[in-house]
Amino acid sequence: MKNRDLIPFCETCINDFDTIFRHLTPEEHQKVNQEKVCNFYKRGNVIYHEGSRTNGFYCLNSGVLKIFKTGIDGREQIIAFAKKGDLIGFRSILSGELACSSAKVIEDAVLCFIPGETLISLVKTNGNFSLAMMQLTCKELGVANAYITDIAQKTVRERLAEVLLKLMDTFNLDDDNVLQVSLTREELSNIVGTATESVIRLLSEFKQDKLIDINGRKIKILDVKRLEKISNAFN
Amino acid sequence: MKNRDLIPFCETCINDFDTIFRHLTPEEHQKVNQEKVCNFYKRGNVIYHEGSRTNGFYCLNSGVLKIFKTGIDGREQIIAFAKKGDLIGFRSILSGELACSSAKVIEDAVLCFIPGETLISLVKTNGNFSLAMMQLTCKELGVANAYITDIAQKTVRERLAEVLLKLMDTFNLDDDNVLQVSLTREELSNIVGTATESVIRLLSEFKQDKLIDINGRKIKILDVKRLEKISNAFN
DNA sequence: CGTGTGATTGACGCCTGTCAACGTCTGTGG
DNA sequence: CCACAGACGTTGACAGGCGTCAATCACACG
Numbered sequence: 001m002k003n004r005d006l007i008p009f010c011e012t013c014i015n016d017f018d019t020i021f022r023h024l025t026p027e028e029h030q031k032v033n034q035e036k037v038c039n040f041y042k043r044g045n046v047i048y049h050e051g052s053r054t055n056g057f058y059c060l061n062s063g064v065l066k067i068f069k070t071g072i073d074g075r076e077q078i079i080a081f082a083k084k085g086d087l088i089g090f091r092s093i094l095s096g097e098l099a100c101s102s103a104k105v106i107e108d109a110v111l112c113f114i115p116g117e118t119l120i121s122l123v124k125t126n127g128n129f130s131l132a133m134m135q136l137t138c139k140e141l142g143v144a145n146a147y148i149t150d151i152a153q154k155t156v157r158e159r160l161a162e163v164l165l166k167l168m169d170t171f172n173l174d175d176d177n178v179l180q181v182s183l184t185r186e187e188l189s190n191i192v193g194t195a196t197e198s199v200i201r202l203l204s205e206f207k208q209d210k211l212i213d214i215n216g217r218k219i220k221i222l223d224v225k226r227l228e229k230i231s232n233a234f235n
Numbered sequence: 236m237k238n239r240d241l242i243p244f245c246e247t248c249i250n251d252f253d254t255i256f257r258h259l260t261p262e263e264h265q266k267v268n269q270e271k272v273c274n275f276y277k278r279g280n281v282i283y284h285e286g287s288r289t290n291g292f293y294c295l296n297s298g299v300l301k302i303f304k305t306g307i308d309g310r311e312q313i314i315a316f317a318k319k320g321d322l323i324g325f326r327s328i329l330s331g332e333l334a335c336s337s338a339k340v341i342e343d344a345v346l347c348f349i350p351g352e353t354l355i356s357l358v359k360t361n362g363n364f365s366l367a368m369m370q371l372t373c374k375e376l377g378v379a380n381a382y383i384t385d386i387a388q389k390t391v392r393e394r395l396a397e398v399l400l401k402l403m404d405t406f407n408l409d410d411d412n413v414l415q416v417s418l419t420r421e422e423l424s425n426i427v428g429t430a431t432e433s434v435i436r437l438l439s440e441f442k443q444d445k446l447i448d449i450n451g452r453k454i455k456i457l458d459v460k461r462l463e464k465i466s467n468a469f470n
Numbered sequence: 471c472g473t474g475t476g477a478t479t480g481a482c483g484c485c486t487g488t489c490a491a492c493g494t495c496t497g498t499g500g
Numbered sequence: 501c502c503a504c505a506g507a508c509g510t511t512g513a514c515a516g517g518c519g520t521c522a523a524t525c526a527c528a529c530g
Contacts, residue, residue: 069384072467077384094366095373100380123369124362131329131358134365137372138330144379145335149304149312151386152428156518185477193387195519200478216477216527232307391486420509430487435510451495451509 017085019059020136023129028122038112047103047111048089054099056115057089063109064171064181068190069101078191079144081106081170081181087136093119094137106183154232156194160202162231163191164212168221182217252320254294255371258364263357272348282338282346283324289334291350292324298344299406299416303425304336313426314379316341316405316416322371328354329372341418389467391429395437397466398426399447403456417452 024032038061041047048054050070065082079101082088092099093116123130150159164179171180183191189199203219206212211227213220221227259267273296276282283289285305300317314336317323327334328351358365385394399414406415418426424434438454441447446462448455456462 069380071384071388075388077387079380079383091373091376094369095377096370097374097377100377120366123366127359127362127365130362130365130369131355134329134358134369134372135331137369137376138326139332141326141372141376141379142330142332142335144376144383145304145314148314148379148382148386148428149306151383152312153306153310184475193383196476197478197520198518201518204478419507431508432488432510433486436486439510 019085020087020129020132021059023126023132024122025126028126028129032114032118032122035118036112036114038110041105041109041111043105043108045105047105048099050099050102052099054089054092054116056113057087057093057119058103059112059114060084060086060088061110061112063105063111064107065103065109066106066187067101067103076187076190077193078187080140083170090119090133091137094123094133106181106187151193156192156198157202158230158232159192159194160188160199161206161211161227163188164206164219164221165224165227165231168224173221177220177222179219179221184217254320255322255364255367256294258361258367259357260361263361263364267349267353267357270350270353274346274348276340276344276346278340278343280340282340283334285334285337287334289324289327289351291348292322292328292354293338294347294349295319295321295323296345296347298340298346299342300338300344301341301422302336302338311422311425312428313422315375318405325354325368326372329358329368341416341422386428391427391433392437393465393467394427394429395423395434396441396446396462398423399441399454399456400459400462400466403459408456412455412457414454414456419452 021029021032036059041063047058047065060082062084065088066078067080067082067088068076068078071077082103088103089099091097123133150162154162167179167181167183174180185199185203186196188203189196192199203212203214206227207214209226211223211230213222256264256267271294276298282293282300295317297319300323301313302315302317302323303311303313306312317338323338324334358368385397389397402414402416402418409415420434420438421431423438424431427434438447438449441462442449444461446458446465448457
């Protein structure tokens, strides 16, 4: 509503970042375009909350979200990030359960809301879309399983190195090798699954060891090879 | 091959434990019945191996499997168990990736192999089956995400209590409140994500505290309430 | 300029992983 | 029938990784 220009068309989205909607027929496309509701969200906004019943899912046109579960003492465990082109919130629609996580805006975002019934009906009627959706889910499942093994078996040090590399893959580096995401130390610790202080101390160590350089929340990646070695990378 | 009588019919399977195949039409059913290959596997057999390319998935008619990933130093991380009625190995078929985990027989099992193309074609053509399959996957994803949070935030003690309760849900207790699975201490530690010695020590503590009773691999659950409290259960 | 949030650093100690030795049980082969 | 190997379970000793608490600093914002 802030800006009519912000409302994107799925067709352009598909061209821009190849979403799963490429499997839709022109008619289905038009239907989705009509039914969707797009909005702008500022940093800090919560898109949906763990435990709530949702009635649709979202396609991320721009910005960054964190997807997290709330654990002991309200401590967040970040499960994943979402960036442009990603779909979020479809899991609970398809499983018919309550939302198992929350989604919060980290960088101002434009989101398209699509009703759950639309998704279900597409899954039922469009085999190719359904299969693609399935692939998406199964890949997420594979990632989650790998993460379980990592957290269960690796030390905090190894995991932090790994997280830095994963963030690099997801958000890329700029020309100066700086990670293109701005996360608080606490958020970093909530990905790794450790205390904030531990992250701070390990980042300092990494800096001393010339693996990274730190400037506030800007993290410059200096030595990918050694980070991989530290992360015990065979994955 | 060991015993022709062992080859089950999907129809009886569906009646016995309500599998996802209830969504198939009679014709589809017949097709699956023709294409499937059933076999008996003894304890210790590996059904499929992490990293291998699979060309089908399995429906578990009887027995118990463990699904695990191999991490540092070849240490197993048990992701899940499969018992009668469960489907395994479909993830990699649908995502088109290599197997992200291994499956090994813990209790002698009868498995029906179904070709991957059959699954893909069913997903494409049968909307209701597809949706049900999707639900299955999405639920697994929800479970995996919860597990990530647990392992990341809970202590070993809390996790062990939780694992015992989960095993109780999955495999039930007999008339004498004994867990109906036989796991080695090492396997238990590979679920919890800790050292074997830690599991042994904590089990002894639980026994001293009258939470459980131990007789070799037989674990009798004495006090569910307090186990729940220890596991920090709000899930 | 006060307030609040986030970042850092130090101290402290417990939880856990590791190593090593030993006990137990089962199956195998002589 | 016994000896032995091998897998599994148990216990103790020990150190160090990592969480917790507390104090201080840095910085943005109204």
